[in-house]
Amino acid sequence: MAHAATAEGQQHPIRLYLLVWGWLFILSACSYLVDYVGLQGVLRWSLILLFMLVKAGLIVAVFMHMAWERLALAYAILLPPLAVLVFVGIMVFESGHTLGMREFFFAGV
Structure with missing residues (x-):
């Protein structure tokens, strides 16, 4: 499915948003698994921050349309x-x- 440009603005396929939503769900689950597994110390906080930054990057890039600005x-x-x-x-x-x-x-x- 191609990106269609209209007079109102650019339209993106719903598949892209669903894919990003799925990745956000997976990354959130991984973040919770870090606590569930019981990791401690620098490894725990590094993984939590990494998952947080990746999720924030996805949200900014796709849902705030920064990837197309x-x-x-x-x-x-x-x-x-x-x-x-x-x-x-x-x-x-x-x-x-x-x-x-x-x-x-x-x-x-």
Whole structure:
């Protein structure tokens, strides 16, 4: 089934949405299985975050129609959250350093 362009906008086949919905269901089941199996530590959180990011990517790409948008619009929407994540990572690193310095200098007080 081809993508038909109409005067109102582009129409996508229902099969695409059902396929993405199925993948979202499978990824959610995998996320629940991580808890059910009893994985712990870094592996558990890495898998949960991976499944979460893949699901978010599918939702943004298909249901929010970002896969068919112009590149400039995609960058305008996707780059700010990416920059926020980079800054959060920098702050996490800096907070560890600040805590270490406070423990070092205020240990005897």
